[in-house]
Amino acid sequence: MNYFSSDFTLGILGGGQLGKMILYETRKYDIATKVIDPSNEAPCKIACNEFVQGDLMDYDTVFNFGKDVDVLTFEIEHVNVDALEALEKEGVNVYPSSKTLRIIQNKATQKLFYTDHNIPTAPFTRFAYTSEVKEAVSNGGVTLPFVWKSAQFGYDGNGVKVIRKIEDLEGLPNVECIAEEMIPFKNELAVIVTRNPKGQVATYPVVEMEFHPEANQVEYVICPARIAPEVAQQAQQVAVEVSNAIGHVGLLAVEMFQTENDEILVNECAPRPHNSGHYSIEASYTNQFEQHLRAILDLPLGNTQSKVAGIMVNLVGAEGHTGNVKYENIEQIMELPGVTPHIYGKRETRPFRKMGHVTIVNEDIAKAREIAAEVKGTIKVISQ
Amino acid sequence: MNYFSSDFTLGILGGGQLGKMILYETRKYDIATKVIDPSNEAPCKIACNEFVQGDLMDYDTVFNFGKDVDVLTFEIEHVNVDALEALEKEGVNVYPSSKTLRIIQNKATQKLFYTDHNIPTAPFTRFAYTSEVKEAVSNGGVTLPFVWKSAQFGYDGNGVKVIRKIEDLEGLPNVECIAEEMIPFKNELAVIVTRNPKGQVATYPVVEMEFHPEANQVEYVICPARIAPEVAQQAQQVAVEVSNAIGHVGLLAVEMFQTENDEILVNECAPRPHNSGHYSIEASYTNQFEQHLRAILDLPLGNTQSKVAGIMVNLVGAEGHTGNVKYENIEQIMELPGVTPHIYGKRETRPFRKMGHVTIVNEDIAKAREIAAEVKGTIKVISQ
Known part of the structure; x- marks a missing residue:
């Protein structure tokens, strides 16, 4: 395949924020893209070569959308898998495959898959x-x-x-x-594993979800995780086992628990760019969106190491605020070193709605964590 | 101004490759954009909210395009300056200003400006x-x-x-x-200085253009420049003097010569994102395109330091090749660590036509330089 030619088209099912971030990377490689989403206001609409409005769960819609693309991928799991399977039979390269998606789409099937393959899970x-x-x-x-x-x-x-x-x-x-x-755990961890159709595998460092001590809500995604090297190694190994068992192509984000006895248990996985990998845009040699593209286009995978420590803070709508969004104090956080806000462009805020994220990078992870706390305490997503 | 609201629009004169890279950054902040370019095939067309085809040197075209935007910028100097001045009088924020562009647009005026302001130049x-x-x-x-x-x-x-x-x-x-x-020089250097309307100034490290020993053509743009700290300090100081004298807003790329006696002489400057700053996408805490946006929107300027050493290699059409472009061996260079190709999406190659660039980043600048040589010796822009 010649990706860098005008004959090649990449199709993406889903036109949301993750799709938008994949599209940025297609521009870098000048890859022609076609996106389908149920909403005519989808974030991807202005960043792809062709936009189609349509239902991702409808067999005919997905089949017709996919039949003239060269590679088809998705940024959301809720798509019609039968259509993907039919497209594979027509010779379309669907990555991740319909088989992968069938395992993951249903949480019961996913859990049964882990036990069948001796992958530790609760x-x-x-x-x-x-x-x-x-x-x-x-x-x-x-x-x-x-x-x-x-x-x-x-x-x-x-x-x-x-x-x-x-x-x-x-x-x-x-x-x-x-x-x-319910398993009492010390840490919630995640590892992104990537594989291309040739079989090259590249694994990102372990990230750690730091929870609010009272609210039991993830506050910070931290890379690298502040855990013992043996635990990190074990987490990466389990993630690669999941990836091997599934035989997926593309990005696979594996979420895990580190139990009180330092066991690693797989919680769930997602076959696409993931919130736990957003830090990579600023911190990694190859960000997760570029890596996903490299993988599904069967290009050599990039370096998964980090240039600097990275911490991500989700920007969610504040309680008690519904309506036209305002990012209060955004200019203050932009004054802090190594702070990059990513605004998703949703016009209306609601309590706990994901409106964006902020990445904090620094050579020193402790310094990054300090700045992250300042970011968290400063910016507020409110209504006007 | 509330940049993050649906009422705000940024206008960009010129829809080429630099504009496209500015547009990536607007997506990060969800800023609505409107772009004008003479070509209906301009790279920016698929990345902006609204595209207008029109002549950038025509007074009425530029005036009518600019009159309903909140901030107007340009990615190319060849635009109608009288229209910019008229727009400023109408209250449009034009950054960099018409005054800045008048000084720079004409090389004779620019050189006279340097001598009038005691800025060293040949x-x-x-x-x-x-x-x-x-x-x-x-x-x-x-x-x-x-x-x-x-x-x-x-x-x-x-x-x-x-x-x-x-x-x-x-x-x-x-x-x-x-x-x-003609001044015999040791090195050709460049420094990007950024300023926002509030007057905050941030200066990027000095970059070095390494020439081919025989062909007298720039082969590598290297950050940081491999020069004595005193020379680097002097180059940054001269660049800031140019910026202060002009009183520009946005990015100003100042190209300079380091003479055989280690004097710094200003060659010329450009009031926009610049080829000498492309390395910043992968190497810097804040890349030049994001910094340009921060500056013209009067947001706090970002950290201009580098996370890692960066080297840029221009991808130009090989001699003897005209026609549909092929990036020979692109997959080989993607196997090298820290290598990111940027393909500009021009369908046809011609000898010496700028078709893209490749960035090489590494913690060790000597290692980056080695990999850059391998990139340069491997990838070829040819016709199919």
Whole structure:
């Protein structure tokens, strides 16, 4: 394939923020792109060569969109997998593959895949309906507390609930789900593994999610993770095992728990550029979006090491604010060294809506962490 | 001004490669953009919110384009300055200003400005017509050899000729020009100075242009320049003097000679992102395009230091090749650590046409220089 020719087209399913960041990198290589998204206001619209409005879950829409591209990828998991499989049969290079997406798209299937492949993960039980979970709790098959997870269409914390007493199950959708044992953990870690169709593999350093001591919410994504080298090595090894077992192509972000006994358990994975890799834009030799492109175009993978330490802070809408967004004190944080805001361009803010992120880079990770705290305490996403 | 609101628009005159790289950065801040370029195939077309086709030298076209934007900038100097001045009177923020552009647009005016402001520069004489240069040579007013430079519309080496004998003047356009003394120099250096309307100034490290030992052509742009710290300090100081004298806003790239006696002489300057700053995309805490935006939007300027050493190699069309472009061995150079190609997306190559650039970053500048030589010896821009 000659990617750098006018005959080549890369198709992307989903035109959101991740797609937009992939598109920046296609401009660097001058790769022609075509994007489909249900929203006519999708962020990708002004950065691709051709934009199509359409339903990503509709078989015909996805098939027709994909049949004349050379390589097809996605920036969101909720796409019609049957259409991807049909496109593969037509000779379209779909990366990651429909097989990969089938394993990951359904959380129950994903968890079963881990146990089938001896990949360490928290014990769980799969249920066809949430109503069955209640019965299992009643008859002692499942022990409180546990984590209920909807098998499908969970995204960014939706479809996940900690169940401490049986009443907590009330109001949950009666869908396919899993009940997962609650594992006390020291750290939540993530590793991005990349592979191209030739089979070259490149693994990013381990990142650490630092939680707010009270709110139990991720505050900082820190690279490199401040953990013992043996634990980091083990986390990278487990992530590569997941990647090998799946045989994926592209980026695979593997989220893991470091338990109190320093065991590594896989939580879940995502076959696409990931929030835990945003730090790489400023900190890494090769950012995750460029690496995803290199991988799916079967180009040599880039250097995954960091130039400097990187910390990412998500910009979420403040509580009590709904309406036209204002980034209060953004100019103050831009005065701090090594601070780069990324504004996603959503016009309306809502409490906890992801509106952007800020990256802090520094040669000294402790200094970066200090500046990150200052960023976090200064900028506010409010309504006007 | 609220840049992060849907009411704000940044206008850019010129839709070429530099504009495209400015546009990447506007996406990061979600700033709405409007671009004008004479070509309907301009690289910026697919990365801006609104594209207008039009002549940048036509008063009415530029005035009408600029009158409803909040901030107006340019990525090329050849634009109608009278229209910019009229827009300033209408209250549009034009950065850099029409005054800055008037000083720089005409090389004779620029050189006179340096001498008027005691900025060191090579001795020269201004002529209204090239025919007058011949007379001056005949009567001994100008001594051979010297450098003939057209006062207007010189770009990327066009409009510059070394005159060793009087016959070398034959065939040159009979236009306003200067005859500049040839100064033997050790190094060609450049410094980018940035200033915002508030008056904050930030200066990038000195970069060095390394020439091919025989071909007298720039092969590598190297940051930091491998020169004595005192010389670097002097070069930065002279660049800041130029910037102060002009009172510019935005990016100012100052090209200089380090003479054999370690004097610094200003060659010329450009009020926009510059080839000598491309290394900053991969190597600097704040790349020149983001910095230009920060400056013209009166935001705090970013950190101009480098994370790692950076070397840039221009990708120019190989001799003997005209037609549909092919980047031979691009995959080989992508295997090297810290190597990022930037392909400008021109479909046709011609000998010496600028088709892209490659950046090489490394913690060790000597290692970066080694890899840069390998890049230079491997990739070829040829026709298919």
